[in-house]
Amino acid sequence: MQQPQVVELNMQKIAKQNIWLSVILVIAFTIVYKIMYGQTNFSFLSILMIAILYIILIVLHEAFHLIGFMIFGRAKYKELNYGVNLKLGVAYATTVKPLPNRAMKKALLLPFWTTGVCPTFLGFYIESIAFVIVGALLIAGAIGDFVMYKELRKFPKDALIKDDPELPKLYVY
Numbered sequence: 423m424q425q426p427q428v429v430e431l432n433m434q435k436i437a438k439q440n441i442w443l444s445v446i447l448v449i450a451f452t453i454v455y456k457i458m459y460g461q462t463n464f465s466f467l468s469i470l471m472i473a474i475l476y477i478i479l480i481v482l483h484e485a486f487h488l489i490g491f492m493i494f495g496r497a498k499y500k501e502l503n504y505g506v507n508l509k510l511g512v513a514y515a516t517t518v519k520p521l522p523n524r525a526m527k528k529a530l531l532l533p534f535w536t537t538g539v540c541p542t543f544l545g546f547y548i549e550s551i552a553f554v555i556v557g558a559l560l561i562a563g564a565i566g567d568f569v570m571y572k573e574l575r576k577f578p579k580d581a582l583i584k585d586d587p588e589l590p591k592l593y594v595y
Contacts, residue, residue, distance in 0.1 A: 426593035429573040436566045447558035463551045471552040479560050483533040487515035490529025495521035520582040530571045534564040
């Protein structure tokens with residue numbers, strides 16, 4: 423078997439991009455919300471709700487990666503792993519099964535839509551600044567997934583992608 427090509431995230435760079443994108447999106451979405459509804463409805467309750475929703479949606483973000491591995495990559499439940507890497511300060515979802523590139527790219531972006539875009543639209547629809555803010559934070563939080571996606575676009579759609587079980591890196595065969 424030939425040596426794999428390695429796609430690895432620079433976590434310090436990703437963290438800086440995440441912070442900047444979070445700030446930009448929260449400000450932009452708050453301005454749009456203010457224009458649409460004339461107020462932002464910030465209160466202690468909305469701040470508490472943002473904190474609770476953020477934790478729930480981070481967990482769901484990783485769960486949607488697992489769902490993507492099963493739906494798009496046909497991974498079995500026993501081939502999945504999920505947890506928190508305290509050393510890196512990140513939650514993770516992984517599979518021991520190598521996935522075709524096209525399946526891995528879909529699994530990478532599924533959480534962006536389900537835990538970022540959908541809550542943002544829901545927040546605007548139901549006039550909830552908490553959902554809008556949390557959606558903005560989860561959209562920004564998908565920056566690492568987009569970086570991986572961008573790198574995987576360089577490889578054929580049928581290339582096999584093996585997820586590293588401990589580090590933010592992929593092996594391409």
